Amino acid sequence: MITVLRLGHRAGRDPRISTHCALVARAFGAGAMLYSGEHDSDLEKSVRDLVKNWGGAFEIEHTKKQIKTIKDFKGKNFKVCHLTVYGHPVHNVIKKLRYFKNILIIIGGEKVPSEIYKLADFNISITQQPHSEVAALAILLHEYFQGKELKKEFAEAKIKVIPSKNKKIVKKSK
Amino acid sequence: MITVLRLGHRAGRDPRISTHCALVARAFGAGAMLYSGEHDSDLEKSVRDLVKNWGGAFEIEHTKKQIKTIKDFKGKNFKVCHLTVYGHPVHNVIKKLRYFKNILIIIGGEKVPSEIYKLADFNISITQQPHSEVAALAILLHEYFQGKELKKEFAEAKIKVIPSKNKKIVKKSK
Numbered sequence: 464m465i466t467v468l469r470l471g472h473r474a475g476r477d478p479r480i481s482t483h484c485a486l487v488a489r490a491f492g493a494g495a496m497l498y499s500g501e502h503d504s505d506l507e508k509s510v511r512d513l514v515k516n517w518g519g520a521f522e523i524e525h526t527k528k529q530i531k532t533i534k535d536f537k538g539k540n541f542k543v544c545h546l547t548v549y550g551h552p553v554h555n556v557i558k559k560l561r562y563f564k565n566i567l568i569i570i571g572g573e574k575v576p577s578e579i580y581k582l583a584d585f586n587i588s589i590t591q592q593p594h595s596e597v598a599a600l601a602i603l604l605h606e607y608f609q610g611k612e613l614k615k616e617f618a619e620a621k622i623k624v625i626p627s628k629n630k631k632i633v634k635k636s637k
Numbered sequence: 638m639i640t641v642l643r644l645g646h647r648a649g650r651d652p653r654i655s656t657h658c659a660l661v662a663r664a665f666g667a668g669a670m671l672y673s674g675e676h677d678s679d680l681e682k683s684v685r686d687l688v689k690n691w692g693g694a695f696e697i698e699h700t701k702k703q704i705k706t707i708k709d710f711k712g713k714n715f716k717v718c719h720l721t722v723y724g725h726p727v728h729n730v731i732k733k734l735r736y737f738k739n740i741l742i743i744i745g746g747e748k749v750p751s752e753i754y755k756l757a758d759f760n761i762s763i764t765q766q767p768h769s770e771v772a773a774l775a776i777l778l779h780e781y782f783q784g785k786e787l788k789k790e791f792a793e794a795k796i797k798v799i800p801s802k803n804k805k806i807v808k809k810s811k
Contacts, residue, residue, distance in 0.1 A: 476653075477653070479650075479651075479653065479654055480653055480654065480657070483654070483768065483769035483771060483772070486766075486767060486768040486769055487768045487769050487772045489766070489768070490764045490766035490767070490768040490772075491764070491768075491772075513767060517766060517767065548798055549798055549800070549801055549804065549805045549806065549807075550800065550801070550802075551800050551801075551802065552787065552788075552800055553787065554784060554787055554788075580803045580804070580805075581803055583803070586801070586802065586803055588798070588800055589787070590664045590665070590786070590787055590789070591797070591798040591799075591800065592660075592663070592664035592691060592791070592798075593660060593664070593687060593691065594657065594660040594661045594663070594664040594665075594775075595657035595660055595661050595771050595775070597657060597769050597771040597772050597775075598657070598661045598664075598665075598771050598772055598774070598775035600772070601768075601769070601771075601772035601775055601776055602775055602776070602779055605776055605779070610728060612764070613726065613727065613728055613763070613764055614726075614728075615764070615766075617766070623765070624722055624723055624762070624765040624766075625765075626723070626724065626725050626726055626762055626765065627723055627724070627725075627760070628724075628725065628760060629754045629755055629757070629760055630723065630754070631723045631754075632723065633723075
């Protein structure tokens with residue numbers, strides 16, 4: 464089980480970025496996303512509506528206490544992996560990470576408290592350049608699952624896309 | 638040379654998503670990003686300021702005529718690759734794409750005109766699930782460069798991050 468923890472969501476400023484984080488988490492094989500910062504029912508509704516149509520069992524929940532959440536996961540034998548530009552390059556760490564099945568992946572907001580660097584079992588960087596938590600999460604999951612996530616099927620999907628050379632082909636069921 | 642074309646930017650709604658697209662393009666080895674939709678000097682300034690500090694030669698420019706831009710690239714022998722959930726799965730196409738050195742990667746806004754599906758030499762999907770153009774771009778470049786982009790060095794960088802287990806280590810020069 465992979466769970467993502469998105470830190471410091473701001474409903475006014477981050478709605479689309481946090482939505483992208485949740486959809487990437489789901490599409491690339493995570494089972495849930497927790498988020499700290501502001502509670503945002505619109506974010507939750509848009510993700511839950513998408514899950515209803517596109518299938519699978521992805522969950523999204525708000526957490527008020529991010530540090531306690533991380534400690535609870537560690538107590539439940541999850542390895543904690545924090546994505547940060549300052550961490551170890553992903554290609555040096557990914558083999559070790561694959562030994563573990565239960566992982567909490569933390570992705571940052573603006574300022575990440577230093578306590579989180581210390582609580583993390585792995586601080587991992589995806590390049591040493593500033594870019595995007597959305598991209599960092601996708602690359603980590605892609606490397607972790609070694610591309611198998613690209614073929615993942617989602618149970619009870621009402622909408623399915625059929626790959627095509629140059630057309631939009633969508634299968635819908637009730 | 639890889640150039641990204643981001644379609645239909647909306648300054649009010651998309652500033653952070655388009656910034657993430659540009660930063661991912663740069664960090665994962667593209668040389669430039671063009672964008673259509675609204676002109677946005679703040680977006681351009683934030684990307685150019687980042688390039689000044691973090692190095693390399695990445696460029697960002699607005700284009701008023703997206704279809705003409707695509708045709709011009711085709712005229713200059715670029716292969717056009719359009720990222721869309723409806724396209725061919727990336728793992729089936731990536732080997733073919735690697736034969737080409739000059740590529741225009743198109744990433745969508747809300748509604749992509751059907752002409753673009755036809756102009757594209759490759760319509761490529763990164764999973765058949767809805768997620769994020771930021772993630773799709775990162776995965777495509779990561780697959781195209783086969784992970785080598787993760788070790789890319791940026792010339793004349795004033796800021797460099799030194800990877801670390803649990804600290805922020807940054808080297809700054811003037």
